[in-house]
Amino acid sequence: MTARIPPPSGIASCVVPTRVLMGPGPSDMHPRVVAALGKPAIGHLDPAFVAMMEEIKTLLRYAFQTRNELTFAVSGPGSVGMETCFVNLVEPGDKIIVCRNGVFGGRMIENVQRLGGSALMVDDGWGEPVDPEKVADALKANPDAKAVAFVHAETSTGAQSDAAAIVGLARNAGCLSIVDAVTSLGGTPVLTDQWGADAVYSGSQKCLSCVPGLAPVTFSERAIARLKERKNKVPSWFMDLGLVLEYWNAPGGKRVYHHTAPVNSLFALHESLVMLRDEGIETAWGRHRLHHAALKAGLEVLGLRFLVREDARLPQLNTVHVPVGIDEAGVRRQLLDRYNLEIGAGLGPLAGKVWRLGLMGYSARAENVELCLGALAETLSGMGVEADKGAALAAARSIFTGVQA
């Protein structure tokens, strides 16, 4: 047999620029995580790999602050983590209360509807946290609702919602809770057991500073009970927890092949979780708060205003308004071209109006805070905005010094 499509010309090995990642994820990876990623692949049923999977489960329980047996990493991006929760816990006809205060709440609605459920929306503004009173009202009005789904840390806006309150309301009403912790895990407290949450999913490339492509998830006993009560088969073969777990949890000691795990990405996740354990999760939360405080002090000197009110701000994702008259995409392009610095654009109704500055995981470092403030000051100055670089850097440094003193 002969090949008729000729080999394409003009394509060479990829030269990848070295960026500093201060957008909404992926974040910078620590050199130890990069080294783990590049270890030689081994089989997905190799005893050495299986032992590592068990350790990942243990380490993820620490990150999620849970004792849930059913805690593992889905072989896909965060949005597959989201879909794994919905596809297993929602059946046709189910009423699900979905809180929407940004892109990802909207995506939850899509998930519910495509599964034949009906999504009862609780809306809050983009940049606002979810209002627990509205959730309480929705639960009262819909005593037959099966679950409450919300985003703990809205990556599209930088707003953090009161997960303890919302999960508590759901629980009191006999509903399951489904929590998006993609941007919060490892950065701000995700307290699965203290909250009493039933299904929590996250992503590897945010505050865990691992390679993108894995979605840590955890499920409570109540979630498992719901799964066992299903009338219909889970519509997705790949995401059916009953099948995935014969590989990840090996009930009765028999590990069944399900799919070829992304072995190298899991090496990297293991290393990033070992690093989180070594740092201590409370110390990691504190590190995110500290770097946020320093960045904030500098941004305020530059006259940049935050989108989210102070008590609902995510330290790891700082969303600021673009100054009036400034070409926001032009600023991002200059940051990328001149400083190799990536920051995030706005999404949906915030497109063109905000920048999203991430300080996630290994990206939350003093040198990044200073690079970002300096680059923003120089770029804005070049566009005619009054932006005092020296004062901004001094303000940031005073935060670091104050804490270090």
Add this chain to the structure above:
Amino acid sequence: MTARIPPPSGIASCVVPTRVLMGPGPSDMHPRVVAALGKPAIGHLDPAFVAMMEEIKTLLRYAFQTRNELTFAVSGPGSVGMETCFVNLVEPGDKIIVCRNGVFGGRMIENVQRLGGSALMVDDGWGEPVDPEKVADALKANPDAKAVAFVHAETSTGAQSDAAAIVGLARNAGCLSIVDAVTSLGGTPVLTDQWGADAVYSGSQKCLSCVPGLAPVTFSERAIARLKERKNKVPSWFMDLGLVLEYWNAPGGKRVYHHTAPVNSLFALHESLVMLRDEGIETAWGRHRLHHAALKAGLEVLGLRFLVREDARLPQLNTVHVPVGIDEAGVRRQLLDRYNLEIGAGLGPLAGKVWRLGLMGYSARAENVELCLGALAETLSGMGVEADKGAALAAARSIFTGVQA
């Protein structure tokens, strides 16, 4: 807020053994691919990344031997590639002819049924290729069938089916064809356009010798037309091609965020596809045939018989019967412990009865053939089987020499 789950002790950074991968995948990665994997992550909307995505599409068209515009890599393992095909092309009530001659045909049936379709089975034995006459009969008996789905290269058995014939039958009957090329792509001819196939999916970790976790796919214009005619929304948000393509294909020049691409894995895929292009796909097919011939010559000296008849054998996956009375798991354990060599076990009805010896991509090297034959000969000899290591190696070498002369 305080953490109540204490940091787990007794877990250190992972020490990964260096294996030679001669199972059914993952295969060994070339050092260039490993180096690409370990490049620093950049954003999934970075201009440098977007340029690389375009090159990946071009390179994948060469690998799939197609001009299909809709050719890209799904962010998940091969089984997500499979599900992406079914979830987009099957609607509730659709009749789909599914050929089953191993594990993966069975998985296709699961996919069809979970989507509310009905799967009309065409069964052949494990180790047999799909019988095109049975497919022709099924098409005659079911003029309302919407698609024919089959596995080109059955990873569970090592049998290759006549894709050109089966796709041709489907096409003549007005049916779409869905082809599993997970184990064939890059190893034996996958001629998407010459066959006239409509949806073909593969995996990154087989004959492309890339990191596991990506699923190359390609869809014909007919498949896209079917997608556009759908009465119902695609039940999966993540796998909905209409949404994924706003990111991968950027219609009208506007690239829309869909999910965070597994950036590093795509660096690695790009490099592995550049290497395939540089080698030339016909040369790659020839290399697989050559190493298969050498391995086969040696295995026959050792008295190991193939499961699959000669004209249907996959060169990249050699399935042999376990000699009577031999502890098959014990042999695999010894190969792993003493030689760091991974070979595959049997699945389903073949569990305990066969070994699967992979020669995929970068694993198809003379040193691997010799390591495998030597290790098998020594291990079997140690168990009392007559196995002449020197003769087996000489038989393999004569194939290499004969070709080289």
